[in-house]
Amino acid sequence: MTDPAGRLLWITPALPGRVHDLTAARAHRIIRTCERQSTPVLADRAYMGAGP
Incomplete structure (x- = not known):
């Protein structure tokens, strides 16, 4: 995940095999965390x- 300027904000560990981006975002709680912190995405x- 990057900010609008392209600076890295968040990198997650790899998941095994082929995992869809949305599945990975849910597994690493990215969506929930951004929602709690009122971070626009x-x-x-x-x-x-x-x-x-």
Whole structure:
């Protein structure tokens, strides 16, 4: 995850095998953490329905 300037904010450990980005985001609680901290997130259509 990066900020709008492209600076690295968050990197997660690798998950085994082929894992969809949304599954990885949920496994590492990225969506929940951003929601709790009121951090706005821009993502592509693969994340539609992931949360507010």
